[in-house]
Amino acid sequence: MTLSGLNTSGNPTSPLPNEGLKHAEDIRAAIRLAGLLGVKEIVTMSGTPGTDPSAKYPTWVVNPWNGIDMEILDYQWSVVVPFFKEINALARDNDVQVCLELHPRNLVFNVPSFERLVEETGATNIKVNMDPSHLFWQQMDPIAATKRLGSLVGHVHAKDTRVFPGAAYRGVLDTDFGHVPAEAEDKVPVAYGYWCNAWPEDPAWRFVAFGLGHDTDYWAEFLAAIAEVDPEMNVNIEHEDAEYGNVEGLQISARNLLEAAAGL
Secondary structure, eight states: OOOOOEEOOSOTTOSOTTTHHHHHHHHHHHHHHHHHHTOOEEEEOOOOOOSSTTOSSOOOOSOOOSHHHHHHHHHHHHHHHHHHHHHHHHHHHTTOEEEEEOOTTSSOOSHHHHHHHHHHHTOSSEEEEEOHHHHHTTTOOHHHHHHHHGGGEEEEEEOEEEEOTTHHHHOSSOOOOBOOOTTOTTOOEEETTEEOOBOOSSOSEEEEOTTSSSOHHHHHHHHHHHHHHOTTOOEEEOOOOTTSOHHHHHHHHHHHHHHHHHTO
């Protein structure tokens, strides 16, 4: 068994002190630990700053057609770029690649925003964690994204998404989630005092075990695109399908991943 990476996903640029400051230090600590362990990759996210220096909460600008939103984005980039210049230097010193998940609710959530980060930071040790699941529900094609990014792909998650009929009237930018009470069992923490919300009964999409959203032929083509980037790239199963327990979900994903790999 080989440890292929460390994960410290969170919001390191949040204005909330119990989120941003803590998660930023988690990234620094993970880079140093990876260097000591000889692990070459860590996975994290760009995070989302607030609207301005006095903001209390992070704000994700989804579609900046309004000029006000451009002012917010200008401020957010002014926070994220210096932070990742520092992180890139620390990663370089420890011979580690920091791989960002293109995850919605982050300033860097698609290929163009990642390319902008690399350009503005001059990064040498920041790459993409290619997690197809987040690209699918944004109507992106992970194969096309992988081919465009090329050597900027540094880590891979084997995770799938299924889009449901609810997307026809909800769209994929859905805010119809519900509160999860503090006393609920098995709640998923996201920061001190905060956790994931409850999904709608009729969602537009959700994460599923690898191979339950897209067929084997698609995944074989995806794996071929990854192999063009690096034939030795590790493909790491990430299980977030609430329909299955941890072991069963991993078994399903592993079986489908091996079947897709056999088709190469």
